[in-house]
Amino acid sequence: MAKRIIMNAFDMNSAMHNSHGLWKHPDNERHHYTDLEYWAEMARLLERGKFDALFLADVVGIYDVYKASADPAIRDAVQVPLNDPALIVPAMASVTENLSFAVTVTTTYEHPYAHARRFTTLDHLTNGRIAWNVVTSYLPNAALNHGLDKMIKHDDRYEVADEFLEVAYKLWEGSWEDEAVVRDIARGVYAEPAKVHRIDHEGRFFRVPGPHLSEPSLQRTPVLYQAGSSERGRAFAAKHAECVFVGGNSKESLKANIQDIRNKAEQLGRDPQSIKMFTGLNVIVGETQEEAEAKLREYAGMWSREAALAQFGGSSGYDLSAYDPDSYLEYRATDHGQSRAAQYTKQVQNRLTVKEVMERIGTLDKGQGRLLVGTSEQIADYMQEQVEETGLDGFNLAHLITPGSLREFVDQVVPELQRRGVYQLDYEAGTLREKLFGSGKRLLPASHPAAQYRRNFEYTR
Numbered sequence: 001m002a003k004r005i006i007m008n009a010f011d012m013n014s015a016m017h018n019s020h021g022l023w024k025h026p027d028n029e030r031h032h033y034t035d036l037e038y039w040a041e042m043a044r045l046l047e048r049g050k051f052d053a054l055f056l057a058d059v060v061g062i063y064d065v066y067k068a069s070a071d072p073a074i075r076d077a078v079q080v081p082l083n084d085p086a087l088i089v090p091a092m093a094s095v096t097e098n099l100s101f102a103v104t105v106t107t108t109y110e111h112p113y114a115h116a117r118r119f120t121t122l123d124h125l126t127n128g129r130i131a132w133n134v135v136t137s138y139l140p141n142a143a144l145n146h147g148l149d150k151m152i153k154h155d156d157r158y159e160v161a162d163e164f165l166e167v168a169y170k171l172w173e174g175s176w177e178d179e180a181v182v183r184d185i186a187r188g189v190y191a192e193p194a195k196v197h198r199i200d201h202e203g204r205f206f207r208v209p210g211p212h213l214s215e216p217s218l219q220r221t222p223v224l225y226q227a228g229s230s231e232r233g234r235a236f237a238a239k240h241a242e243c244v245f246v247g248g249n250s251k252e253s254l255k256a257n258i259q260d261i262r263n264k265a266e267q268l269g270r271d272p273q274s275i276k277m278f279t280g281l282n283v284i285v286g287e288t289q290e291e292a293e294a295k296l297r298e299y300a301g302m303w304s305r306e307a308a309l310a311q312f313g314g315s316s317g318y319d320l321s322a323y324d325p326d327s328y329l330e331y332r333a334t335d336h337g338q339s340r341a342a343q344y345t346k347q348v349q350n351r352l353t354v355k356e357v358m359e360r361i362g363t364l365d366k367g368q369g370r371l372l373v374g375t376s377e378q379i380a381d382y383m384q385e386q387v388e389e390t391g392l393d394g395f396n397l398a399h400l401i402t403p404g405s406l407r408e409f410v411d412q413v414v415p416e417l418q419r420r421g422v423y424q425l426d427y428e429a430g431t432l433r434e435k436l437f438g439s440g441k442r443l444l445p446a447s448h449p450a451a452q453y454r455r456n457f458e459y460t461r
């Protein structure tokens, strides 16, 4: 088979994610996000479409930069109201066998000791179908709500993240031996104390003596996803990530970004092919081009400019309402995310005015990344070409109408990709890491930095 395309569905445990304003569409069902059955149905749909994973984004604050107010975000459900992504996973795992779940957790406001236990629990309950999307968080009010005086600076957050991962690796990889739990009734020993190790971590940000509270799960360390694309974010991805979300306005820049992360990983002694690369995708599919374009016009009429600008404000730190609309938007580094603003400044060929940037962000068919509008054949052509020509491994599929757009993708685009031999007809056996990297690859490879924290015990399970 030609290189298979890996698919994640991009979602959030919230009333709205990035389909700004489309909560108003009569077919949108995502206001049922508070019901377990809604998520169970979503998981069944994605498994029917042989998706690799449901990717659950998360933020722990409100988008309140635009107009210096939280009102635009609250009014239009811009990632608020928002529930905890981890808590819906067991319900979805119980109605599926192969679909995996990538859950976003911030290293800035969580603690590695509690986090490691939560993810071991999820890995147990899903039989190894768990990934962790590591984020450092970009909303200043998240810092205030977690008791800090102000947000930690952009690059410093990645320093905390590096140490957070070190602690988590020690707990996941180096604390409990595979043979620690013996349940030996004759000797009266449930677990062998000599096989459960403290980690005695003392660092700049964390002190964790251990041991880990949970016994080892199938993958030990969950599959690691990462999506930061600043200089510091890419260095972090090259060191830790197994799945990376890369951006790029063109095929050339996508290819260059992918190559850059692979090169950086290689310099750190990792196998560059042990990292899977994904990019975002949004599709409007129709039986004919005209049908797809009619849907686009309908959705574009409901798109909320205010919501899109609120999302941009929080993720970039730029309040575009406060700029002179006729001035050119200049890049300036902020302590929010650094890649969002770069998209409209550093990464465009001709400079854009503030008004033009607002127009792009505020209009569905102008600036929403990879939005494909067409027949399933056209969409499959595009996906195949991107994968063949850039080194990409797959996509993170957003959806304008939920779950309708996903259902259309599953019923129309997936069969077309399958006919072309570039999409799985059925799942591989095993954990998520095995499904992505091959049979027997249940644990992180020896070249990954987590491996150095393994003690001298055999991994036998």
Ligand SMILES: Cc1cc2nc3c(=O)[nH]c(=O)nc-3n(C[C@H](O)[C@H](O)[C@H](O)COP(=O)(O)O)c2cc1C
Pocket: 056, 057, 058, 059, 104, 134, 135, 136, 137, 138, 226, 227, 228, 229, 230, 231, 232, 233, 234, 245, 246, 280, 336, 337, 338, 339, 340, 396
């Ligand atoms: C596909 C994708 C998904 C992301 N999901 C989240 C998320 O759920 N939560 C979050 O805080 N940041 C998320 N981000 C943002 C990045 O993780 C990162 O914080 C942001 O790009 C800023 O970091 P940077 O300045 O290194 O790029 C996502 C980015 C991308 C491209």
